[in-house]
Structure formats: C-alpha cells, structure tokens
Amino acid sequence: MQLRGRAALVTGAARRVGRAIALRLAAAGCDVAVHYATSRAGAERTADECAALGVRAVAVRADLAEAEACAALARDVLARFGRLDVLVNNASIFEPMTLEELDVARWERTLRVNLTAPLLLAHAAAGALRAARGRVVNxxxxxxxxxxxxxxxxxxxxxxxxxxxxxxxVAFAPEVNVCGVAPGVAAWPDHYDDEKRRGLTNRIPLRRAGTPEEVAAAVHFLLESGDYITGAILPVDGGRRLV
Known part of the structure; x- marks a missing residue:
C-alpha cells in the first residue's frame, strides 16, 4: 500500500515512539492525526513537524480509557481528513504494579487504554479501513x-x-491487514537510571538499545511492503527475546 495521499491516526504520538511513527508516515506523504491525552504541546509540535513535510497534520485529544472518546476520536479524524486508511495503536500506560501492590482502578485503566482502546478504535474505523483496504498496526x-x-x-x-x-x-480479512510491531528497548522509561539501563543493554544480543526511529521503520515496512502479511507480530528488539 502506497502511503502518499493516505490518512493515518497514530495514538500516543506526542513523543517517543509515537512521534517517530507520525513523522515517518508524514515523510512518506501520509496525512497524520497526532493523538494525545495530556501532552498537548508535544502533540502540536509533532503535528507542526509533520505539516512541514508537506502533508495535512492535526493534533487531536482523547482519553482512550473512555469508550465514547475512542469512537469520537475516529469520527473526528474522518471528519477532518474525509478518510482513514491507517490506524496505529501506539498509546499505552506503563506503570509499575506488583501483585502485592495491586490497585484495581489502575489495573482496569491500564487494560482500557492498552487493550480495549485498540479494539474500539478498530471497530469505530472499520468501515473506512475496509473501504480503503487499509492497515492496522498495534x-x-x-x-x-x-x-x-x-x-x-x-x-x-x-x-x-x-x-x-x-x-x-482474521476478522478484517481480506480487506484490511492487521499486524503488530513488538519493540524491546526503544525509548527508555523516564524512571530508569543509568545503572538499570546498562544492565538491560548488556542482556541484549546486539548490545545496544533500539531507537524510536527503528520501530517507526518497522511500522512503515508493514504498511508499505506488507501486502501479503497479516496477523504477524514483528519483533524489533536486538534479539532480546532470545536470551
């Protein structure tokens, strides 16, 4: 699928991996809706950088823990662009939580954002995605x-x-390809200190962390070159899963 002239929604695109994905798609000629929950300034900067590449780009806010907000987000993007060809579900909550410190409210919110929102967005955008013979990447x-x-x-x-x-x-076949990209270390969590980062890096066979841009390149590959790939989850981890 050629991305030029298409329209994409990238969730959690204000910074880090989501930002890199949005910029990569814009560089390929794809209009981009840059979703954010709280990082408005970052999302607007990302959208401005995308627009500078010659495409339409907008920053759009939604709390993905709310079901109606997911449906409204899909409607908003369709209203702005008149189409939706690509859905990239990148937004997630990454918080420490042990069995001993289980917090049911935080547990449920994490599952709503990380799992239920991708389903609800795919459902809300299904008609547009099928019509476009589009792509979903989680x-x-x-x-x-x-x-x-x-x-x-x-x-x-x-x-x-x-x-x-x-x-x-399976549900979207044959009109829409759905794949996943599974990073290892691509953007360090803010609370990881240098010692923890070194320890994790030493356990990666390629002996380095990845970058947001490398994850974005994998997403780009699945979108533009993955015509016969669906249901696959592509690891981008420097071999971390092997050891």
Missing part, C-alpha cells in the same frame, strides 16, 4: 514472552494485545 512488546512481575497491568494487557492483533487479522 504496538506490542517482546517482554510478554518473559513476563515482568513488577508491571502486571502492562504485561498482561500487551499479551492480550498480541492475541487481539491475530483475532483482528
């Missing part, structure tokens, strides 16, 4: 293969997102 995580006990809500939601990706690939 941002997963290779960590689900070796779950972290310290981030229960996040890891469970991402494991379920793997399954949702495959289920949507």
């Amino acid at each position: 941002l997963c995580d290779v960590a689900v293969e070796r779950p972290w006990a310290g981030h229960l809500g996040y890891i469970v939601s991402k494991g379920a997102l793997d399954t949702l990706t495959r289920a949507l690939a």
